[in-house]
Amino acid sequence: MRIPALPPQLRLSADGPVATLVVDRPDRLNAFTLQMWAALPEAAAAVEEDPEVRVLVIRGPSGGPFSTGADIDEFTTVRREPADAQAYTEVVQRAEAAVSGLSKPVVALIEGWCVGGGCQLALACDVRVAADGASFGITPAKLGIVYPLASTARLVHTVGHATARFLLMTGEVVDAQRALRMGLVDEVCSPHAVRRRAYALARMLAGRAPISVAGAKALIDRVLAGQESDDAWTRELYAASYHSPEYAEGVAAFGERRVPDFRDCAWPSLGRVEA
Structure with a gap:
């Protein structure tokens, strides 16, 4: 660091x-x-x-x-x-x-x-x-x-x-x-x-899915800023999550009855997009 x-x-x-x-x-x-x-x-x-x-x-x-x-x-x-x-x-x-x-x-x-x-x-x-x-x-x-x-x-x-x-x-x-x-x-x-x-x-x-944690934080900030309806940015975030390595690992881990391992999933660059 x-x-x-x-x-x-x-x-x-x-x-x-x-x-x-x-x-x-x-x-x-x-x-x-x-x-x-x-x-x-x-x-x-x-x-x-x-x-x-x-x-x-x-x-x-x-x-x-x-x-x-x-x-x-x-x-x-x-x-x-x-x-x-x-x-x-x-x-x-x-x-x-x-x-x-x-x-x-x-x-x-x-x-x-x-x-x-x-x-x-x-x-x-x-x-x-x-x-x-x-x-x-x-x-x-x-x-x-x-x-x-x-x-x-x-x-x-x-x-x-x-x-x-x-x-x-x-x-x-x-x-x-x-x-x-x-x-x-x-x-x-x-x-x-x-x-x-x-x-x-x-x-x-630190062990949770990066895109889920970063995405939740960004979405909560938007709600606090007054946004309550989806826009292009939120839809893009949803789509990105379903094509992410976190999603693949989470689904695989669930099927294999094991704890998911997200260590190889990079922290996403979502930015601090304002509503």
Whole structure:
């Protein structure tokens, strides 16, 4: 895997088909600096470009935290003027878009605090697995900040408008079990099992048919963008799947009563076609 030049607080590595991005700034509870936000698109591009990698796991150090969001201490310098604040927001939005825009699935392994921009980052992932004891909050109401529309839309699509109103307007921090009930996370595990479960899930995703996983992600994005009827692109995707090596292997494996092996099936180049 090509490892880009990243800030020392971000570490990217790969173990077979599973890549891991570790956010490691424990002295600041994994708060993101502007430099760290700006580096996320390059990390995501490295994952996208590697033909061997099929899943990305984003996590903090062992035991957490995941991230407490933006480093507020920077705001007096990097967000001093309105133009600076706008530029900062655009950097964060590009970082979120780079993660959510991966054609490959992204798993957030959440331990400890997952607050503010940390929650934004987790919501940009496809699957969120949390340790019991993790804490979640979206806190712009405590800072006099209004969330960008794209981030707000992602939250609404994930938890619904009523829960989004509660989280954004109150800024209240909720525990992992309540986050699970809200739909903010997909699974909650005991602290000693959460890492094992997240990586087992990542390996499961890596073993599924690439055209099915990438196709599902692209189609879901189109539905979220408002498309509900087929067009030429979706019909082409359906046709491609029925002529794919994944389909041939899946049908053969079913007939032979064995587990399908998709390792020789290349990750498809579906692009990020907008509806």
